[in-house]
Structure formats: structure tokens, C-alpha cells
Amino acid sequence: MTKKFFVSTPIYYVNDVPHIGHTCTTVVADIIARYHKLLGEEVFFLTGTDEHGAKVAEEAKKVGLSPQDFCDKVSQTFAAIWPKLNIHFDYFIRTTNPQHEKIVQELIQKIYDRGDIYKAKYEGLYCVGCERFYTEADLVDDKCPLHPNKEIQKQAENNYFFKLSKYAPLLIKAIENPTDLNHYQVSPSAKKEEILSKLKAGVGDLSISRANVPWGIPIPWDKSQTIYVWFDALINYYSALKITGKEDFWPADLHLIGKEILWFHAVIWEAMLMAAKLPVPKEVFAHNFYMIDGRKMSKSLGNVIAPQQLMDKFGPEATRYLIASSFPYDKDSDVGLQRFTEKYNADLANGLGNLVARVAKLCETKNYSPSNFESASLKIAGYHDFMQKFQVNLALEEIWKQIKALDVLINNQKPWEKADEEAQTTLTTAVGNILSIAKAVEPFLPETAAKIEKQFAGPKIKSAKPLFPRI
Numbered sequence: 001m002t003k004k005f006f007v008s009t010p011i012y013y014v015n016d017v018p019h020i021g022h023t024c025t026t027v028v029a030d031i032i033a034r035y036h037k038l039l040g041e042e043v044f045f046l047t048g049t050d051e052h053g054a055k056v057a058e059e060a061k062k063v064g065l066s067p068q069d070f071c072d073k074v075s076q077t078f079a080a081i082w083p084k085l086n087i088h089f090d091y092f093i094r095t096t097n098p099q100h101e102k103i104v105q106e107l108i109q110k111i112y113d114r115g116d117i118y119k120a121k122y123e124g125l126y127c128v129g130c131e132r133f134y135t136e137a138d139l140v141d142d143k144c145p146l147h148p149n150k151e152i153q154k155q156a157e158n159n160y161f162f163k164l165s166k167y168a169p170l171l172i173k174a175i176e177n178p179t180d181l182n183h184y185q186v187s188p189s190a191k192k193e194e195i196l197s198k199l200k201a202g203v204g205d206l207s208i209s210r211a212n213v214p215w216g217i218p219i220p221w222d223k224s225q226t227i228y229v230w231f232d233a234l235i236n237y238y239s240a241l242k243i244t245g246k247e248d249f250w251p252a253d254l255h256l257i258g259k260e261i262l263w264f265h266a267v268i269w270e271a272m273l274m275a276a277k278l279p280v281p282k283e284v285f286a287h288n289f290y291m292i293d294g295r296k297m298s299k300s301l302g303n304v305i306a307p308q309q310l311m312d313k314f315g316p317e318a319t320r321y322l323i324a325s326s327f328p329y330d331k332d333s334d335v336g337l338q339r340f341t342e343k344y345n346a347d348l349a350n351g352l353g354n355l356v357a358r359v360a361k362l363c364e365t366k367n368y369s370p371s372n373f374e375s376a377s378l379k380i381a382g383y384h385d386f387m388q389k390f391q392v393n394l395a396l397e398e399i400w401k402q403i404k405a406l407d408v409l410i411n412n413q414k415p416w417e418k419a420d421e422e423a424q425t426t427l428t429t430a431v432g433n434i435l436s437i438a439k440a441v442e443p444f445l446p447e448t449a450a451k452i453e454k455q456f457a458g459p460k461i462k463s464a465k466p467l468f469p470r471i
């Protein structure tokens, strides 16, 4: 049976339009999906939008639209931008989809019926930006650490609570013990340690309903309350499969997310699934953040970069490369237009683009036609290891080492000084290597890889337009 691979991105809030932070996760998820397809696996790649909650309702009000009209509009900007970047998701989930809403209600009802949800009075500090409660100790100068510009709201209401505390010991066991029935991986390792130490420090129960947020899914047994937006949102990963009839892709192989939402994905989600007696995902991977020229990217700082801006300047293929090569695997990564331009010129115009042009030209002048070199395989050292661990930036570095090495080899062997016959050996090596480089970059640069493969397939290899003109 073909191996199945299900990868997801977070579903993005529609209170914001797509920026390069969202693009980072979505491009990398697409690269991982394409890589697993190349391995012959059957892949399901999911992305979408998170549309309920106070934050979205507030934003809709600001622009004078009904919440649903507002969601329709912004959701579309996400759904439309990804294909322009050659991102091929298999389904785009929206949490206002009535089918999703129904599945959420069924799941919460199931957990309620099993006795893991109870009603209690709650008092807490709520940040609408994060859509979550904080304790006094979490705050920095009485403000949310992630949204210092937003007022923290003191809230006291009767809520339904999920018995998260009951699951803490089971979660610790499941993360730590690879033979546990519910084992799942939290990665990279620093993130795993972070989650384990928080779990061991003690976990309270979680308020999962709201009395005063009408823009949400009603609690099925008490319509005066709506379901907490995170409880609703996390279920997208499961509801999407039910909606598309692809339940056999559950449990997910990989939830790719940013570091700020790790607790929801590596703790709350698994506890919800255990309570509903469903298998937990196999891996949650949280990456770090892009910083723009050393600062947090934010609307108020006015330093947000939109994916369209990058595409206008560099084209979609190079944008994918620039995003993936600066992937903030386990450290924040400083990006910016200046850096991207330098990287584009060094790696794509001068690096890959130049090598391909150079070898094609040599083949043309030396009348080389490809004969019987072995079919290009993905044999670049280290490449698979890095791809399996989602270290896409390092996988690219491996490929670029090969590009440099091939350049050096050609410089040393000087095929242009040799007679046509003698030059053949060097060119066979060069063309074989270019084809294996093309295969390895395919998940990153699908159109470029196809162009290279076509150009070097013969019978006559000819020069072509530069792949990446200098900027």
C-alpha cells in the first residue's frame, strides 16, 4: 500500500492579510508535500483560514462588513495568493464552513458526554489579539507579551471547562515514551523540552466557551454560549478529512506551525483528541520567526512584507527559494528586501542560473548530445536527512555545495580548451550532475526544475534565456 502523508499549515486568522510570515509556513509545507510526493507517497496538504472569534468580529466591524462577508473577502485573499506561488494545497478549509461547524459540535458533544467538560465561574485576563487567557505572571508591564498595544480584558463569566489537567500526565508520557500508544513527536528538540517542562510545571483546566462572543459556533447543549475559537480551529485538521472523505489520512503526519502557537498544537489538541478517543498526530513541528531587519514584523511598525511584493520583484520561483533558504528552523531569521536581493543575485542569478547557462553553452559549442548517463536520482549527500527533519534551509545549502563543486570541476577541466571528443567526459559529468541538482531542487523550484530537465534532455542541448536575470 502506498504510504500516506498528511501535512498541514496553521489556518490563518482573517483579521490580517497574507504576509511573509504566513508565506514562510505555507511555502515550506508545500516543499515538504512535494518532497513526499517525489518519494512516491500519497500526500494530502491542507491549509485554510480561521474565521470565528472576537478578533475577527472586531475587525469586520471596523471596516463596516458583516462578519461573514468580511471572512469571505479576506479568506479569498489567502486562497488566491498561494497558487500564484505554485503552492498546491489539496483542500482549503474555512471554519465558517457549515460542515466544519457540525463536526466541531459533534466532537465537543462527544467530549461532554464522556464527562470531560464541566461548567464553572471563570475570572481571567483575556487578550483578544491572541484569543487566549493569561495569568498576571504572564504579563509584561500589565500587557500581553505579544500584543502590548491591546488592552488586556478582565473577564468574569460562567464558562464550560475542558479537563485539560486530567490529560497532562498522559501527554507527558505520550511525548516522552516512543512506545506509548499515543506517542507523538514535538520538534525540534528545544521545543519538545519547552513543552515538557511547562506540562510538568502543572496545567489547569481550559475555558472552552464564551458567553459574550456571538461570532462563533454555538455550544450544542447550551446555545447561550459559543465555542472558544481555538477549540473550533484545531478541529479543522480533522474536519477537513471528513469533509473531503479522506479520513484514512488521519492521524496527521505533520502539523507545521510557528512557535507562538505550539502550546495549542502540542498540548491542547492532543488532549482534545484523547478525550474524543481519536488518534493523535504523529508530529508537531514549530519553527521560529522571521524578523524584518532585526525587528518584529508588525502593522504598527509598518515593516510588513507581502508575498505579492516579493513575487513582483523576484518572481514566484525565486520567492519560494528566498523564503525556504531563510527558514527560521530553530532560531529567528532576519530577512528584508536588501538581503533577499543579495541572496537572489548570489545564489540564483550567479549560482544556479549561471551554472545552467554555462553548461548549456558548452554543450552547444562542443556539439555534445546526452547519451546514456544514469537517470538523475536524488543523491546529494545530506539532502534527504535534512528534508526528513524539515531543515529545508540546510537541504538547500547541500544542493548549493554541489553547484559550487560543479563550477570548480568545470574550471579545472577546461572543456572549452579541448577537442569536442575529449570534452565529452566532462560534459557527461556536468549534465548528469545538473540533472540531479534539478531533481533535488524540484520541491523548491518546480518550474525551474522542469525547464532544466527539458533543456538537458537532448537530443541537442542549446542555450536558453537566463533562468534568473540579475537584479
Ligand code: MSP
Residues within 6 Å of the ligand: 009, 010, 011, 012, 013, 014, 016, 020, 021, 022, 024, 025, 050, 233, 234, 235, 236, 256, 257, 258, 259, 260, 261, 288, 289, 290, 291, 297
Ligand atoms: N489562527 C491561528 C492558528 C490556528 S491553527 C488551528 C493563528 N493564525 S495567524 O494568522 O496568526 O498565523 C500564525 C502563523 O503564521 C504562525 O504560527 C506562523 O506559522 C506564521 N507566522 C506569522 N508570523 C510569522 C513570522 N514573523 N515568521 C514566520 N512565521 C510566522 O495563529
